[in-house]
Amino acid sequence: MKLLDIGELARQSGVPPSTLRYYEDIGLIRSEGRHGLRRQYDAPVATQLALISLGKLAGFSLAEMRGMFGADGTPQLPRTELHLRADRLDAQIRDLTRLRDALRHVADCPAETHMDCPKFMRLMQFATRTAGSRRQR
Amino acid sequence: MKLLDIGELARQSGVPPSTLRYYEDIGLIRSEGRHGLRRQYDAPVATQLALISLGKLAGFSLAEMRGMFGADGTPQLPRTELHLRADRLDAQIRDLTRLRDALRHVADCPAETHMDCPKFMRLMQFATRTAGSRRQR
DNA sequence: TCTTGACCTCAAGTGAACTTGAAGTAGCAA
DNA sequence: TTGCTACTTCAAGTTCACTTGAGGTCAAGA
Numbered sequence: 001m002k003l004l005d006i007g008e009l010a011r012q013s014g015v016p017p018s019t020l021r022y023y024e025d026i027g028l029i030r031s032e033g034r035h036g037l038r039r040q041y042d043a044p045v046a047t048q049l050a051l052i053s054l055g056k057l058a059g060f061s062l063a064e065m066r067g068m069f070g071a072d073g074t075p076q077l078p079r080t081e082l083h084l085r086a087d088r089l090d091a092q093i094r095d096l097t098r099l100r101d102a103l104r105h106v107a108d109c110p111a112e113t114h115m116d117c118p119k120f121m122r123l124m125q126f127a128t129r130t131a132g133s134r135r136q137r
Numbered sequence: 138m139k140l141l142d143i144g145e146l147a148r149q150s151g152v153p154p155s156t157l158r159y160y161e162d163i164g165l166i167r168s169e170g171r172h173g174l175r176r177q178y179d180a181p182v183a184t185q186l187a188l189i190s191l192g193k194l195a196g197f198s199l200a201e202m203r204g205m206f207g208a209d210g211t212p213q214l215p216r217t218e219l220h221l222r223a224d225r226l227d228a229q230i231r232d233l234t235r236l237r238d239a240l241r242h243v244a245d246c247p248a249e250t251h252m253d254c255p256k257f258m259r260l261m262q263f264a265t266r267t268a269g270s271r272r273q274r
Numbered sequence: 275t276c277t278t279g280a281c282c283t284c285a286a287g288t289g290a291a292c293t294t295g296a297a298g299t300a301g302c303a304a
Numbered sequence: 305t306t307g308c309t310a311c312t313t314c315a316a317g318t319t320c321a322c323t324t325g326a327g328g329t330c331a332a333g334a
Contacts, residue, residue, distance in 0.1 A: 005310095005311090006310095006311075007310065007311075016292090016293085017310090017311075018292075018293060018294080019291085019292065019293085021312090021313095022291075022292060022293090026291095034312095035300090035301085036299080036300040036301055036311080036312090037299060037300055037301095037310095037311055037312045037313095038300085038301090038310080038311055038312080039311090039312090044252065047252075047261055050261065051236075051239075051261075054232055054233075054235075054236045055236070056291095057196070057229060057232055057233065057236075058233055058236055059194070061290075061291090062290080062291070063290085072250055072251065072252050073252075074243060074250075074251040074252065074257070075239075075240065075243050079244045079245075082240050082241070082243060082244035083240075083241065083244055085240055086237045086240045086241045086244070089233055089236060089237040089240070090237060092194060092233060093230055093233050093234060093237065095191055095194055096191075096194065096195055096226055096229060096230050096233070097230060098191075099188075099191045099192070099194075099195055099226060100223045100226040100227060100230065102188075102212075103212065103219050103220075103222055103223045103226070104219070104220065104223045106211060106212050106219060107216045107219035107220055107223070108216075113209055113211075114209065114211040115181065115184075115209050115210075115211065120211070124184055124187065124188075142280095142281090143280095143281075144280070144281075153322090153323085154280090154281075155322075155323060155324080156321085156322065156323085158282090158283095159321075159322060159323085163321095171282095172330095172331085173281080173282090173329080173330045173331055174280090174281055174282045174283095174329060174330060174331095175280080175281055175282080175330085175331095176281085176282090193321095198320075198321090199320080199321070200320090
């Protein structure tokens with residue numbers, strides 16, 4: 001199996017070497033060996049880094065993602081857990097969609113005050129419902 | 138205009154008083170006066186807090202959100218800026234949707250290794266493209 | 275009037291996710 | 305063999321978003 005030098009992986013993935021070392025320290029990724037002093041990585045680590053970057057976007061902490069990946073860099077979790085996380089993503093996607101709609105509405109609605117616009121208020125209702133009950137990062 | 142005591146706003150919004158004070162310190166929200174020592178808030182602050190909570194979910198920093206709101210608690214930004222942020226949200230929504238699809242796929246796909254499954258690899262391509270070029274929080 | 279409780283200020287502490295700096299080292303090209 | 309460069313370790317520093325703690329204050333109810 002072809003191994004990647006840490007510098008090469010950093011260039012390919014856009015993740016700085018210091019961060020790769022940090023991720024390894026906390027057990028999020030693994031290096032396969034050294035060339036001299038330099039860490040060498042398996043190719044699937046690149047896939048894993050891509051998933052980690054998305055996971056961060058989705059609000060997973062690094063601790064949450066530790067242990068989520070198998071040897072091939074793909075998620076290795078029980079089915080139910082995967083579906084549960086997918087469901088949480090669905091909720092987040094819904095929220096973001098409404099925030100987007102609200103922003104676009106505010107941009108385009110000619111009403112002088114949005115608080116009097118029924119469409120805006122409808123978009124805002126869910127926000128008031130969800131605010132605070134949301135998991136924080 | 139009816140004013141809310143900080144405790145009441147905290148109960149309604151789910152945002153602790155310490156956080157409300159902190160938000161005021163950094164200029165993210167405004168209180169309208171005091172009842173004795175206690176901060177009093179305008180009702181629209183509740184809407185604003187809901188939007189802040191969603192904004193955090195969307196990856197905006199508190200500093201970015203400072204100054205985004207007008208007196209009525211609704212976003213007060215130039216049209217182009219609002220559309221730009223909506224566009225960024227669209228991109229984020231697309232990414233999260235694909236992450237969700239990838240998770241569901243991994244949960245349900247019977248292939249012994251996902252690296253050999255064309256559907257998974259297709260889902261992963263975008264991730265490799267986007268990783269690293271993404272704004273960090 | 276006195277007590278209670280929820281607020282007040284200000285400074286310091288916390289946890290997550292990294293980054294930076296100092297001092298050292300290994301491989302490769304000249 | 306000598307440099308150069310990109311890595312190495314380890315500890316400490318940084319930023320963000322809060323929270324906590326100590327010591328103080330005010331309004332309302334008993």
